Structure formats: structure tokens, C-alpha cells
Amino acid sequence: MTNKVIHEVFSILAEEVPRLQEPIVGRIARDRDPFTVLVSTMLSLRTKDSTTEAACARLFSLASTPEKLAALPIETIEAAIFPVGFYKTKAINIRRTSGILVERYGGRVPCDMNELLDLPGVGRKTANLVMILGFDEMGICVDTHVHRITNRWGYVATRTPEETEMRLREVLPREYWKDINNFLVPYGQYVCLPVSPYCSRCRIKGYCPRIGVKKSR
Ligand code: SF4
Known part of the structure; x- marks a missing residue:
């Protein structure tokens, strides 16, 4: 996956993620x-x-x-x-x-x-x-979900969340820096699971080379 399609992928996530549950820190952070x-x-x-x-x-x-x-x-x-x-x-x-x-x-x-x-x-x-x-400042929060999914996309090719953050700081358009964690944590919890992701119902499937996915549903 490259930046040619990243805008389409994020617009799909913007539609899909509100149907999933917001991560706990996001809920607690509402009062900033x-x-x-x-x-x-x-x-x-x-x-x-x-x-x-x-x-x-x-x-x-x-x-x-x-x-x-x-x-x-x-x-x-x-x-x-x-x-x-x-x-x-x-x-x-x-x-x-x-x-x-x-x-x-x-x-x-x-x-x-x-x-x-x-x-x-x-x-x-x-x-x-x-x-x-x-x-409300710029940052890219990379946890295990962001690390795993962006590697499955082939958007990065990294070994650790820290490497992923540094690579994303180079390639990800800044408009998505703040949102990537909000989007990919619920997506990783409910769709792109660590083991056996739900690729058959994933709307990103057409853009995703599914790197490293051995088993899926
Ligand atoms: S197609 Fe599968 S591996 Fe790729 S993002 Fe969707 S659920 Fe994850």
C-alpha cells in the first residue's frame, strides 16, 4: 500500500470505525x-x-x-x-x-x-x-495494533512499534497523524485481529496485500 491509496483507506476507516467501540483512553480523554x-x-x-x-x-x-x-x-x-x-x-x-x-x-x-x-x-x-x-498537538501514537496493521498493509516494513512510529513520521500525510491510533486500535480489536483477521468482511481488502497473514476468516 502506498500514499496513492492512503486517502481512500482513511476515508473507509472514517466510515467503519465509528461503528466499533472507541478505545478506553479516547473515552477518558474527552475532557482533555x-x-x-x-x-x-x-x-x-x-x-x-x-x-x-x-x-x-x-x-x-x-x-x-x-x-x-x-x-x-x-x-x-x-x-x-x-x-x-x-x-x-x-x-x-x-x-x-x-x-x-x-x-x-x-x-x-x-x-x-x-x-x-x-x-x-x-x-x-x-x-x-x-x-x-x-x-491537541501533533503526534503519532503507535501501539501493537497500529504496528501490526500498517505492516500487513505493506505501508511500513518495521520490526518494532518505535520503528513504525519513525517510519510513519516520514511517510504518513500529517492530516492522519492524530487519527491513526483512534482508527486502528478499534479496527485491530474488532476486524484486523492479531490472529485470523476478518479479511472477508474488511472493506480495505482491495488495497491490502495482507503481508504476514497466514490464517484469516
Ligand atoms: S484485509 Fe485483512 S489484513 Fe488487510 S486490513 Fe483487512 S483485515 Fe487486516
Whole structure:
């Protein structure tokens, strides 16, 4: 797949994706609060959306600002976010990050990729999502779905999500940077599944060389 057809592919996704469920971080990010975007994204890593959603609700009912979260005992944070994946590590990182935000940034989340990447437990996926959803700034958030699908398309040929982000920054028209994650996360959850994607009902099929797909429905 090349940029000759990318506009058609994105217009198909714009029609299809609203029928699928919006990812949890997008739902939480509606109020555009960078701190809740940051924490909910940290919680969502390697965790089902329904588990993340319940954990966010429990945690934010106790504390939804860096000041309040930094003051919570670690055991309280662990109990609130259990059973998200790696909940003990995430509890430590969320509390440390909250403390740094208070000490270094006056309780605000920095609107800067490098400063975000310096926070404990914050990788490129999280930092990009905070820039996009928290600050309405440019970014390309690449998770496992964006990485897998753009490789199946042959739009990139990369080994890691980080390589995919860098390649997309070179080739993807900027008008799609913010949306690619919003589109491909639900598409990857409901249509272009990791194992045995639903190619027979996929409207992108005519544009997709299905690179690496061994089994499909
Ligand atoms: S045709 Fe199959 S592999 Fe290609 S995008 Fe659609 S579901 Fe994914």
C-alpha cells in the first residue's frame, strides 16, 4: 500500500470505525485533561479496556490530580488499580510521576515529548497519546495494533512499534497523524485481529496485500 491509496483507506476507516467501540483512553480523554490521559494510558498498557476503565474509575474517585495522587499510600493505589497488568510497577510509576509533576512542573503535565519521556513508566506510546489527546498537538501514537496493521498493509516494513512510529513520521500525510491510533486500535480489536483477521468482511481488502497473514476468516 502506498500514499496513492492512503486517502481512500482513511476515508473507509472514517466510515467503519465509528461503528466499533472507541478505545478506553479516547473515552477518558474527552475532557482533555492531560493528567487523566497520562494516568489512564499508563494503566491501559497490557491491560483489557474493561479492566482499565474500572481501575481508572476507582483511582480517579480517590485522586484525580498529581497532588492528591502523590499523597496516596502505594498500597491504596495498588488496591484501586488491581487487576491491571503489572499493577505493582504501575502503582509505583504513577505515584513517582505524580510527585515529579508536583515538584518540577507545579502540578501540571509538561507539553513536551522529551519531558514526558523522562517521567517514570512513560514510553513513546504514552507520550504521543498525551500530546495528541491531552494537548491537541501533533503526534503519532503507535501501539501493537497500529504496528501490526500498517505492516500487513505493506505501508511500513518495521520490526518494532518505535520503528513504525519513525517510519510513519516520514511517510504518513500529517492530516492522519492524530487519527491513526483512534482508527486502528478499534479496527485491530474488532476486524484486523492479531490472529485470523476478518479479511472477508474488511472493506480495505482491495488495497491490502495482507503481508504476514497466514490464517484469516
Ligand atoms: S484485509 Fe485483512 S489484513 Fe488487510 S486490513 Fe483487512 S483485515 Fe487486516
